[in-house]
Amino acid sequence: MTLGSGGSSVVVPRNFRLLEELERGEKGIGDGTVSYGMDDGDDIYMRSWTGTIIGPHNSVHEGRIYTLKLFCDKDYPEKPPTVRFHSRVNMTCVNHETGVVEPKKFGILANWQREYTMEDILTQLKKEMSAPHNRKLVQPPEGTFF
Template sequence: MAGQSGEVVIVPRNFVLLDELDKSEKAVGDMTCSYGLVQPDDIWLNHWNGSILGPTSSQVEGRILQLLIFCGKEYPKAAPQVKFISKVNFPGIVSDTGVVDVPKVLSKVGASRQWDSKMRIETILKDIKKALTLPEYRKVLQPQDGAEYS
């Protein structure tokens, strides 16, 4: 972010995450993707829950997909680590663990799309949701609704 005199202002990590927490608690944004802290007393704001309502015209339409999100000390300069709790079968998601290959998912929704420090937790959830609707995944068989990674 550039200030009035052209200097670059870097917003501290916790300020960014507190803003995201505030937006999530006030339900600002895409209501088919939600997120919040795993533990309300997580003073480092590292561990988040996420959910995606399975998009229309996808193999997971209407399902509520649960995820875990970890925002490390380099966030938002570096992408959060994302892992599905709900079992899904899509490229970009490690089949035996549910870990999301964030660069792969971003590249699926935009040829040159990469993580940048302006992106947020909601951004990655919306991009995952968008990737789930791509035509090449419409015939991919999915685990039974309710199945979870161990």
């Protein structure tokens, strides 16, 4: 996020940006089917996060609750976080062995911009679950993990 007018802009420091994201994640997002927060409130570097997605209606994911881990390295938000499903899921952008969302196969990570947030990632993953190429994929039994 940058602030300013004219030709000048101010880059919001990493920790301020993450505090904004934490506040938004804790308030709940939209219809409540996507949420996120920090793993450890004592982590002063704010690196490790947990996300939750409730599967979209009219898909093989409907009603399922998926948990993910997001890791914001020191380069975040200049570079995207690493994203890994903890819950087993069958999607074309997710490595079937590790649960890692593969950046080259997931547009928002492949074309990362500083303005994007963890909320954007989770929202896009939920949309991806409803995409035609993922809609009908057979899913692992509910409650299984990587």
